[in-house]
Amino acid sequence: MRSADLITATSRGLYCAAGGFYIDPWQPVERAVITHAHGDHLRAGSAGYITALPGVGLAAQRLPAGAPLVPLAYGEAIDLGKTRVSLHPAGHILGSSQVRIEYGDEVWVVSGDYKRDRDPTCEPFEIVPCDVFISEATFALPAYRWPPPAMVAVEILEWWRANAKRGEASVLFAYALGKAQRILAELAALTDETVFLHGAVANLTEVYRTRGIVMLPTAPATSSDTMPYSGALILAPPSAAGSPWVKRFGEHRTGFCSGWMRVRGDRRRGGYDRGFVLSDHADWPALLRTFRESGARRILLTHGHTDTLCRYLQEQGIDAAALHTEYGSEE
Numbered sequence: 001m002r003s004a005d006l007i008t009a010t011s012r013g014l015y016c017a018a019g020g021f022y023i024d025p026w027q028p029v030e031r032a033v034i035t036h037a038h039g040d041h042l043r044a045g046s047a048g049y050i051t052a053l054p055g056v057g058l059a060a061q062r063l064p065a066g067a068p069l070v071p072l073a074y075g076e077a078i079d080l081g082k083t084r085v086s087l088h089p090a091g092h093i094l095g096s097s098q099v100r101i102e103y104g105d106e107v108w109v110v111s112g113d114y115k116r117d118r119d120p121t122c123e124p125f126e127i128v129p130c131d132v133f134i135s136e137a138t139f140a141l142p143a144y145r146w147p148p149p150a151m152v153a154v155e156i157l158e159w160w161r162a163n164a165k166r167g168e169a170s171v172l173f174a175y176a177l178g179k180a181q182r183i184l185a186e187l188a189a190l191t192d193e194t195v196f197l198h199g200a201v202a203n204l205t206e207v208y209r210t211r212g213i214v215m216l217p218t219a220p221a222t223s224s225d226t227m228p229y230s231g232a233l234i235l236a237p238p239s240a241a242g243s244p245w246v247k248r249f250g251e252h253r254t255g256f257c258s259g260w261m262r263v264r265g266d267r268r269r270g271g272y273d274r275g276f277v278l279s280d281h282a283d284w285p286a287l288l289r290t291f292r293e294s295g296a297r298r299i300l301l302t303h304g305h306t307d308t309l310c311r312y313l314q315e316q317g318i319d320a321a322a323l324h325t326e327y328g329s330e331e
């Protein structure tokens with residue numbers, strides 16, 4: 001790393017010395033600016049958190065009671081140390097943001113996780129012009145290209161209907177924060193049937209409802225009787241797959257909703273009856289388009305397939321490097 005870098009990767013997380021804050025730190029710090037509420041980006045124990053206003057409810061639910069959370073409206077700038085900081089929509093999940101840091105005549109943007117596809121549950125990604133763009137690289141392989149989300153929603157509905165015709169339940173596994181609510185919102189454009197939810201999905205869905213996100217009606221999947229589930233759609237986190245909890249649905253088919261379903265080997269390994277390609281991350285073309293549109297002269301990559309993307313960018317003559325972080329992939 002160059003000595004004058006505004007943001008550096010430290011053992012606690014991405015650090016901005018001029019501003020005296022960390023971004024999505026994985027160790028407790030004095031002041032944390034949080035891009036979104038997924039577990040690998042938001043961790044308990046810090047003395048203060050700043051996060052985008054629409055995401056405060058989610059962050060509050062995932063942190064211990066009374067955690068010091070300061071909401072910041074999208075686009076509103078605050079002074080932190082010698083820097084000006086503002087948050088801008090990342091289109092990843094409700095309240096997700098990119099962090100724009102201005103210091104002297106230089107602007108850095110940290111993407112957090114982001115996608116460019118339309119999503120009825122959150123504000124669309126905003127292009128923030130910058131000098132240096134720090135990007136995720138979760139799906140940074142040329143094979144990752146997403147089909148239109150509306151088409152995937154129709155596929156899910158047709159699968160559900162076909163299973164229902166045989167009297168079978170449809171158990172769809174999806175990440176509990178973001179993906180499950182996106183499915184409920186996408187399907188709301190196609191039907192008005194009630195969907196049953198696993199408890200882990202239900203709590204987070206309630207937070208989305210309080211933010212006015214339009215989704216299908218839902219009911220808790222608490223009955224141990226198979227009757228109510230005949231022909232129904234059930235949403236559950238991937239951790240529930242193969243667990244005894246699933247037995248209550250009687251005859252059923254399983255599906256998995258994730259960007260990983262784009263690649264056949266991952267589909268097979270998952271052991272699901274059906275895979276749906278729906279991701280909350282940028283695919284390969286969206287990553288490249290975003291770099292171009294940001295106008296950044298330098299790209300730094302945090303997590304995912306950083307090596308492949310880094311090499312590709314360097315071959316194009318772009319100043320690119322990978323940063324070491326501890327972010328994972330919620331998908």
Ligand SMILES: [Zn+2]
Nearest residue numbers: 036038113330
């Ligand atoms: Zn995320």
Ligand SMILES: [Zn+2]
Nearest residue numbers: 113327328329
């Ligand atoms: Zn991430």
